[in-house]
Amino acid sequence: MAGVNADRPACLHLLLGRVERGPFDASITCRDGVAFQGRNGDDRGPAPAPLDAALRRATAGFILPWRMPAARPLRVDTEYVNVHIVPKGYPFASPWMGRHAYGAGERASSRSGTGLQTHNNSPLYGGLREAVMLGFGVIGTGEIARDFTRALQGSQRCRVVNVAGTSANKARAFAAEWGLRASSRTVEELLEDRRVEAVYVASPHSAHEQHALASLAAGKHVLCEKPLTLDAASTQRVIAEAVRRRRFLMEGFMYRCHPMLRGLLECLKGGAIGRILHLRADFGFRASRGSGRLFNPERSGGSVLDVGGYPVSFARLLAGVTEDAPFAEPTRISAWGRFGPTGVDELASATLTFPSGFTAEVTSSIAYAIGTTAVIHGERGFIVLPNPWIPGGDGQGRHNAFTIHRDGREPKELTFPTENAVYAIEAELVADSLPMLEPEWPAMSWADTLGNMQVMDAWRGALGSGRRPVKSEVTRGINAFLKVNQEGDLP
Structure with missing residues (x-):
């Protein structure tokens, strides 16, 4: 060297x-x-x-x-x-x-x-790129892939140029539906397309690691739907490949890219409700047990993997505010969950305790309509976010808001309209971040993604894998990245 x-x-x-x-x-x-x-x-x-x-x-x-x-x-x-x-x-x-x-x-x-100063020997630097339209290839033809493609049709910075699905017929039908000039019979064929500079991985969770690794190996930048992989060990492998290939990689928690989040963080840091004490955050919906992968353990179903990463990542972000850091990790996790007849967690809750004393209660569900509200409690009031994850609950939504309830004052609503849908905002962040290989805070950096998956590993490990409700049975995390003892303390 x-x-x-x-x-x-x-x-x-x-x-x-x-x-x-x-x-x-x-x-x-x-x-x-x-x-x-x-x-x-x-x-x-x-x-x-x-x-x-x-x-x-x-x-x-x-x-x-x-x-x-x-x-x-x-x-x-x-x-x-x-x-x-x-x-x-x-x-x-x-x-x-x-x-x-x-x-x-x-x-x-x-x-x-x-x-x-950065320079082209840095593993975080991917080379110069002119500010031109960024061409995305999409892996997957499901609802999220549709939302992403529809949103990019209104973008001036990004466009979808190719798609690959589980079959050539599905890819052709998707391309025809959205007016794409090309579709690919296989993922390998899509990755050979020189017009594809970045890949949006929207395949089932169990295929995320495989498709992210293949895309990086082909020299493509990667925006991967959450979760990036199924556990921290596989997340580590994907990040290592991004470093090796000098390609951009970001886990797609799109709420982290929305201007509302920056507005919220500014309010919190400005003392809008005083010192932050506690968060209650939910993401849950009621789906039919016959609805594919969500209830299938062989396809990495379950509520924690599907939507639990949203409230966990939000809790870690707010805990970082209390410690003047981008994010913070919990020192203690206690968990409760309910498993359905197929063996996946249909409802799961966890209480996270952080070094600063900040606590968070997070809940995920795929079988109970618990909603998508987050409430941040502080010494001088609280902030209510009706839907922090998806603007208005609509993937094409262009308006989001939160309300500040300050002690002794009238509630104050702050609104954040945008010209683009949230998926387009997320894609344009990728384009704006290049040639760097990670996005700016508060979007998900590699360290943030890895820490989030470690907490989710510990949450799932605490729940166990039984078919009956469990409560506060805190055990080792799935890959032992967070070593949780029987009292629930993280060393």
């Missing part, structure tokens, strides 16, 4: 415990006291064995990539499952905040006067 010029910014790339660029001074402190301090002066190979071992233990074998000026002192701390890589003097509370404010070849000064 080529050496690093200390006069120009270098890229520190930590992945699976390997340091592929250096040199740097680092200290690694784990919550259980395990620590390593030292200097890695060899920029041509892996980290020294003690550093490598410490990184693996501290992060369960995974650290996200981060760039920094060469030879700057670092502090690498693990808090629960997250790793913070912070050059000294960097102004943000977390490295993910504002990370993509710098484009290739541009230089900017932070509030501390430290300049950062």
Whole structure:
């Protein structure tokens, strides 16, 4: 590997415990006291064995990539499952905040006067791209694929140019319905289309990993419907492939891209209801048990995987506000759920407790019409969001709102109309993010996606896999990324 010029910014790339660029001074402190301090002066190979071992233990074998000026002192701390890589003097509370404010070849000064610069050796940089129409290929022909394609017909930045489904006939019918010039007989054929710059993965959950990996390997950027994969281990594999291929990857929680969310965060940070104390967030609907994958355990059915990621990701986002960070991870999870006759969780609730004292009660359902409301409680009032996930409950909705109830004042509704439907807003964020490989906060970064899946693993692990209602049986997470003991504490 080529050496690093200390006069120009270098890229520190930590992945699976390997340091592929250096040199740097680092200290690694784990919550259980395990620590390593030292200097890695060899920029041509892996980290020294003690550093490598410490990184693996501290992060369960995974650290996200981060760039920094060469030879700057670092502090690498693990808090629960997250790793913070912070050059000294960097102004943000977390490295993910504002990370993509710098484009290739541009230089900017932070509030501390430290300049950062990206360049084409960075694994987070995918090369220059002109601001032209971004061509999407869609994998899947279901309702979400239809909503996405319909929304992009009103976009000035993105368009759908090809589609592949479970059969050539379905793809042809989809293309005819939406006026697409091309359809593909197979996913492989779609990925060979040079007009397809980005892929929208809208296939069933069980196929997300396969289709995301294939798209990245073909050199395509990827916007994947939630959940990105079925568990944290497979999420890690997809992120690693995005790093390796230098391609954009984002999990499609579209509410994170809507201007209403930024407005909400500004209100919360401005003290609209005082210190945030608690969140109650639901996402549930009543579907027929004969409705395909939702109730089929062989097709990764169940409410937590289908819609539970929405309230969990929202809770982690708000917990981050309380800690002046992009997101935060819970220290304790207690769960309750009800399983249906097919063996999947039809109703599930979890209470999350965070280091700041902030708590959240989240509920998901595919068999009970519990609604889609979120209520944020603070010291001086509360905020009601009737449908934070989908504007007006309509995939083509162009209006969303929330109401602030401040103690001693009249309720105040804030509305957020948009020109584009939310799926188009999401797709245009992909186009606007390029050539960077992750979106700006509050959209889902790789660290955010991985942390969200870890919490969902723990939630599902706490529920178990029985066919009867269970309550507060907190066990190890599915892939042990969150180690949950019998009391429900996260070490």
